[in-house]
Structures are given as C-alpha cells and as structure tokens.
Amino acid sequence: MSIGIAPxxxxxxxxxxxxxxxxxxxGAAPRSLxxxxxxxxxxxxxxxxxxxxxxxxxxxxAFAPWLPGMQDPTAxxxxxxxxxxxxxxxxxxxxxxxxxxxxxxxxxxxxLMVGVVAxxxxxLIGVTWGATAGYRGGRLDDFMMRVVDILYSLPYxxxxxxxxxxxxxxxxxxxxxxxxxxxxxxxxxxxxxxLSLKQQTFVEAARALGAGDARIIFRHIVPNTLGPVIVxxxxxxxxxxxxxxxxxxxxxxxxxxxASWGTLVSDGARLLAFFPWLVxxxxxxxxxxxxxFNFLGDGLRDALDPQDRRDVA
Amino acid sequence: xxxxxxxxVLLMVPTLWAIATLAxxxxxxxxGGPFQSExxxxxxxxxxxxxxxxxxxxxxxxxxxxxxxxxxxDFGPSYKFPSRQVREIIAEALPVSLELGGWALLLAIVxxxxxxxxxxxxxxxxxxxxxxxxxxxxxxxxNFVLGxxxxxxxxxxxxxLPPAxxxxxxxxxxxxxxxATAYVAYIARLTRAGMLEVLRQDFxxxxxxxxxxxxxxxxxxxxxxxxxxxxxxxxPAAARVMMGSIVVESIFSVPGMGRYLVNAAFNxxxxxxxxxxxxxxxxxxxxxxxxxVAYTWLDPRVxxx
Numbered sequence: 001m002s003i004g005i006a007p008x009x010x011x012x013x014x015x016x017x018x019x020x021x022x023x024x025x026x027g028a029a030p031r032s033l034x035x036x037x038x039x040x041x042x043x044x045x046x047x048x049x050x051x052x053x054x055x056x057x058x059x060x061x062a063f064a065p066w067l068p069g070m071q072d073p074t075a076x077x078x079x080x081x082x083x084x085x086x087x088x089x090x091x092x093x094x095x096x097x098x099x100x101x102x103x104x105x106x107x108x109x110x111x112l113m114v115g116v117v118a119x120x121x122x123x124l125i126g127v128t129w130g131a132t133a134g135y136r137g138g139r140l141d142d143f144m145m146r147v148v149d150i151l152y153s154l155p156y157x158x159x160x161x162x163x164x165x166x167x168x169x170x171x172x173x174x175x176x177x178x179x180x181x182x183x184x185x186x187x188x189x190x191x192x193x194x195l196s197l198k199q200q201t202f203v204e205a206a207r208a209l210g211a212g213d214a215r216i217i218f219r220h221i222v223p224n225t226l227g228p229v230i231v232x233x234x235x236x237x238x239x240x241x242x243x244x245x246x247x248x249x250x251x252x253x254x255x256x257x258x259a260s261w262g263t264l265v266s267d268g269a270r271l272l273a274f275f276p277w278l279v280x281x282x283x284x285x286x287x288x289x290x291x292x293f294n295f296l297g298d299g300l301r302d303a304l305d306p307q308d309r310r311d312v313a
Numbered sequence: 314x315x316x317x318x319x320x321x322v323l324l325m326v327p328t329l330w331a332i333a334t335l336a337x338x339x340x341x342x343x344x345g346g347p348f349q350s351e352x353x354x355x356x357x358x359x360x361x362x363x364x365x366x367x368x369x370x371x372x373x374x375x376x377x378x379x380x381x382x383x384x385x386x387d388f389g390p391s392y393k394f395p396s397r398q399v400r401e402i403i404a405e406a407l408p409v410s411l412e413l414g415g416w417a418l419l420l421a422i423v424x425x426x427x428x429x430x431x432x433x434x435x436x437x438x439x440x441x442x443x444x445x446x447x448x449x450x451x452x453x454x455x456n457f458v459l460g461x462x463x464x465x466x467x468x469x470x471x472x473x474l475p476p477a478x479x480x481x482x483x484x485x486x487x488x489x490x491x492x493a494t495a496y497v498a499y500i501a502r503l504t505r506a507g508m509l510e511v512l513r514q515d516f517x518x519x520x521x522x523x524x525x526x527x528x529x530x531x532x533x534x535x536x537x538x539x540x541x542x543x544x545x546x547x548x549p550a551a552a553r554v555m556m557g558s559i560v561v562e563s564i565f566s567v568p569g570m571g572r573y574l575v576n577a578a579f580n581x582x583x584x585x586x587x588x589x590x591x592x593x594x595x596x597x598x599x600x601x602x603x604x605x606v607a608y609t610w611l612d613p614r615v616x617x618x
Contacts, residue, residue: 150328159332161578162339162590242455249457249560250575262457269461269564276465283458291453298449 037227040303047299050292057289061108073102074257084277091281095271103259104282110260111286114174115241121179122240123233126186131217131225133187134194145191148184160243164252174253178240189232193225227304234300238293245286261286321605325598332594333383337376340583365395388588393580399588402573409479410569413561414554416489421496421550426540428497429504433539434531436509444501451498456557460491460564477566488565492557496550500543508539548604552597 041047064070076096085092091100133144160177197203198221206220245262247253249269254260259267261282268278363369367378367389382388388399432444464487468476475484511517512535520530559571566572570589577585 150331159335159590161574162336162586164578238453245455246457246556246560250563250578252578265455265458265461269457272461272465273469279458279461279465283455283462287450287454287458290455291450294449294453 050295118178122182126183130187130190134191234297417492425500433508
C-alpha cells in the first residue's frame with residue numbers, strides 16, 4: 001500500500017464542540033463538564049445510533065415474554081422441523097421446529113443479563129479495591145496493587161475454564177467467574193484517579209470539616225472518577241458478553257434449555273451446511289450488539305475524556 | 314538488563330507456583346473422581362488405577378510430586394488416554410497451534426499496521442472513516458461467528474477452500490483468516506492512535522521543517538514511535554490469539570492445543586487440562602517478558618525496572 005504524499009497531518013485540531021465562544025466569562029451560566037460531554041456525545045452519530053439500537057435491543061429482550069406475537073422459544077414443532085425464514089417464522093425454525101426469532105430474542109435476554117450483571121460485579125469490586133488502595137496509599141496500596149499485578153499475569157480465561165470444568169456449569173458460576181476476572185483494569189483506573197484527586201483542596205476541605213474516610217472516598221472522590229469509570233464500564237459489557245458467548249460456544253457456558261447467543265451460534269454452526277440461517281441471525285444479533293457497545297464506548301470516551309485517546313481498546 | 318531479566322524470570326516462578334497450586338487443589342476438590350464416568354469397577358482394579366496415578370498417597374506427597382513434575386514439564390499420563398503422557402500430547406499439538414497463531418499474528422501486523430498508518434496520515438478524511446468503521450466492525454465480529462460465515466461463503470458455496478482439517482496449505486487459509494481478522498482491526502486502530510499522537514510532536518515538525526519528504530517523515534521518523542502501542546499489544550495479543558485459537562481449532566477441527574483442551578475439559582481429563590493450562594501460563598509470561606525487552610529496544614526512553 002502506498003502511503004503517498006499527504007497534507008501535513010494534524011497541526012491544529014479545532015475543538016470538536018465547535019467554535020462557540022465561551023460565555024462563562026460574559027456572565028452566562030457556565031456549562032458543566034457533563035453538559036459539554038452530553039453535547040459532544042449527541043453530535044457523534046455512530047454513538048447515538050449505537051445507543052438507540054442497544055436501548056431497543058434491551059427493551060425487546062427484557063419484555064420479550066409479554067410482547068404480542070412473540071412465540072414461545074421452547075415450543076417444538078417436530079412436524080415442521082427446520083424451515084428457512086418465512087412470514088410465520090421471521091428467522092426460520094431450528095431442527096426441532098422452534099421459532100428462531102424468539103430464540104434469538106430470548107438468547108439476547110441471557111447474553112445481555114450476563115454482560116450487565118458480571119460487569120456490575122466487576123464494577124463493585126474494582127471501584128472499592130482501587131479507591132481503597134489509592135486513598136490509603138503506602139504499604140496497603142503496594143500490597144493491593146501487587147495482587148492486581150499477579151492476577152493480571154494469570155491467563156484468566158484458562159482459569160475460568162478450569163473453574164467451569166471442575167465445578168458446576170451453572171449461570172451463577174458464570175457470573176462469578178466472568179466478574180472476578182474483569183475488575184482488575186477497573187481497579188487500576190480508579191486507583192490512578194484517586195491518587196491525583198486526594199491531593200486536591202476539596203478533599204482537604206472535607207477532611208477539615210470532619211468527614212470520615214469512607215465518606216470522603218464514596219461521597220467526594222468516587223463521584224469525581226465517574227467519567228473514566230463510565231467509559232470503561234461501557235467497554236466491559238461487550239467484553240463480558242463476548243467471553244460468555246465464547247464459553248457458551250465451547251459448551252462451557254450457559255447450559256440448555258437456556259440459550260444465549262453463543263449457544264445459538266454454536267448449535268447453528270453444527271448444522272451450518274444445511275440450515276445456515278441458524279448461525280447467521282444470532283451471529284448478526286451478537287455482532288451488532290458488540291459493535292453498538294463499541295460505538296457507544298468510543299463516543300463516551302471522546303465526549304468525557306477528549307484528551308486521552310491513546311487507549312483505543 | 315541482565316538483572317532485569319533475572320528479576321523477571323524469578324518473578325515468574327512464584328506466579329507459576331501459585332497457578333499450579335490453585336489448579337492442583339481445584340482438581341482435588343472437584344466433585345467426582347477421574348474414573349467416575351466408568352462403569353462400576355472392581356475394588357482391586359480401582360485400587361490399581363489409584364496407585365498408577367499416585368492417588369493413594371497422602372495429599373502432601375501428591376502435591377510435592379505434582380510440583381516436581383511441573384518443574385520438569387512432566388504432567389503424568391493422560392486420564393483419558395492412559396497410554397499417552399500429557400507431555401507427548403502437548404509436544405504433538407503445540408507446533409500446530411504455534412503455526413496457526415504465528416500466521417495469524419503475522420497477518421494481523423502486516424495488514425493492520427499499514428492500514429493504521431494510512432488512516433492516521435489521512436485523518437478525518439473519507440478513507441480514514443471507512444478504514445476505522447471497517448476496523449470497528451472487525452473488532453466486533455466474534456471469530457466463532459466469522460468462522461462459520463467464511464466456511465459458508467468460501468467453502469460450501471464457492472468451493473474455493475476446504476471447510477475443515479489441517480492438511481495442505483489451502484486448509485490453513487480459513488483458520489488463519491478467522492483468527493487474524495479481529496487483530497488486523499485492533500492493530501489498525503492502535504497504530505492509528507499511536508501515529509496521531511506522534512505526528513503532532515515537535516520532532517516531526519522539525520523533520521518537516523528541514524525539508525524531508527512526507528514519506529520519510531511518516532515512515533522513518535513517526536512510525537518507529539507510532540507503532541509502540543502495537544509492540545506492547547503483541548504480548549496480550551498472543552494471549553488472546555491462544556484463546557481465539559481454542560475456538561478456531563474447534564470450528565475447523567485443527568489438531569492443536571486448543572482442541573485438546575476443550576476435549577479434555579469435557580472428558581474431565583484432569584491431568585491434560587492441568588498440563589495445558591500450566592503450559593499456556595508459562596508460555597504467556599515468557600512472551601510478555603520478550604515484549605518488554607523489545608519495547609526498550611524501540612524506545613530507549615523506557616527504563617527496565
């Protein structure tokens with residue numbers, strides 16, 4: 001590929017918000033950081049589209065059992081067997097005559113639930129761990145971060161496989177296993193933020209007013225770390241969904257009769273030559289969801305944290 | 314440099330020991346013995362089996378034997394295939410996985426880096442947006458979705474390539490492509506971000522000011538620093554390629570480490586699973602160490618600590 005002669009790249013990048021003058025000095029109400037971020041996010045078309053799709057997908061999945069016309073994903077019709085997409089069955093039916101559309105939507109229920117719950121688990125552990133280490137500092141910080149370093153160097157997906165092989169392959173185990181391995185980066189991010197925040201005068205002021213450590217951490221410091229935490233959380237959900245699908249694809253994740261997108265793709269892949277629609281629809285649903293999370297996460301990062309664009313994960 | 318290497322290698326030992334210990338006690342604490350799937354067997358035969366695998370000895374003796382075995386890369390015989398040593402199975406499967414992963418990583422770098430440089434140089438043009446949209450899509454499509462779709466299109470519809478197995482050069486194409494796509498995309502994104510960072514620095518302006526051609530500025534001056542994020546990603550990438558390889562090997566029936574791991578997991582072949590996990594762990598840490606060394610070579614400002 002030829003790189004060619006290009007115009008001087010990037011000498012000055014105008015503020016993405018646009019050339020609006022800063023009115024704060026003129027006495028108008030100043031825009032807060034969050035207003036700014038919201039404005040920037042709304043101008044990012046990909047992120048907005050991603051958010052809309054995700055909202056639609058989550059609502060459909062959450063309310064699937066009560067949606068009119070939604071078929072029972074477990075109702076078999078052996079006489080029908082596998083049939084290609086039709087008006088009666090939008091995504092076709094599988095080899096047991098189950099409606100593939102209903103199965104994809106119900107699969108999304110499980111995939112999204114695993115993604116969100118495991119992310120919440122990791123959020124809880126990571127924020128607490130990182131905030132405590134960063135705030136206390138000293139030897140406790142050294143110790144806690146060394147633990148994180150060691151856990152980081154473990155090939156955790158193999159540990160997850162070990163856990164799932166040796167113990168029951170239940171969905172609770174899946175939550176725990178996935179949540180336990182995801183909190184490390186969150187802990188590092190929060191610790192870094194807290195280290196710089198705790199030096200600032202508003203923390204000193206809070207302490208002077210007699211606030212206890214817990215109150216300072218959770219009331220004054222953690223809210224100020226929200227930007228990076230939100231961005232990273234948005235990017236953790238698709239990572240978890242992907243790992244769940246990966247484990248389910250291998251047969252180690254969600255067990256029948258429950259089915260996630262990973263299970264559906266796995267089942268479909270076995271009959272690929274005969275019933276390709278059984279792979280394509282859940283595969284597209286999964287890929288689109290991951291894509292939208294990535295769009296949204298990218299958009300949020302650009303909106304909340306315009307300086308730091310180095311980490312494109 | 315030597316002290317750095319020594320310290321890192323010494324640090325690997327306790328980590329590996331921790332994994333080995335954890336894994337050992339997970340296995341011992343796991344419900345059901347290795348021979349549970351067999352039918353009711355006579356007590357004598359059972360005792361014989363236990364003796365063969367050393368399960369009749371006290372726990373601490375078993376643990377010590379296990380550790381010394383691990384140190385010598387000897388994980389004992391497979392539970393499922395008693396005539397074979399875990400070590401032999403790994404030795405047989407490893408070259409296959411290395412070949413698959415190596416090609417995929419190479420492809421990812423060779424294709425991903427130029428795309429990233431191109432997008433960075435043409436920042437905010439249609440070409441940039443197109444490249445990055447495709448890259449984001451590439452990151453978002455899981456390999457176990459991409460694999461079957463590629464098989465469907467290139468094997469079952471067009472009959473260009475064999476849909477599975479690992480025989481002859483043509484059979485390499487689909488697995489490598491399936492494994493590499495996500496990393497092509499990811500490396501392109503990393504390269505672009507790294508290059509953008511570097512291109513706005515003073516020494517680039519100096520290079521332009523003294524009249525160097527844009528080609529020299531980009532390829533010679535900027536790219537060496539711009540691809541640093543890619544270098545540091547190679548360690549984690551290798552780890553993820555190994556993980557992806559598990560899926561790809563299952564899809565395409567490639568006789569590598571990953572497929573053995575999955576089968577062993579289902580067969581509850583404890584020794585094989587343990588051996589593979591420990592081996593993977595050691596391999597991974599070695600790779601990360603090599604990446605750190607490479608990093609200092611590319612960027613002398615980084616100090617080994």
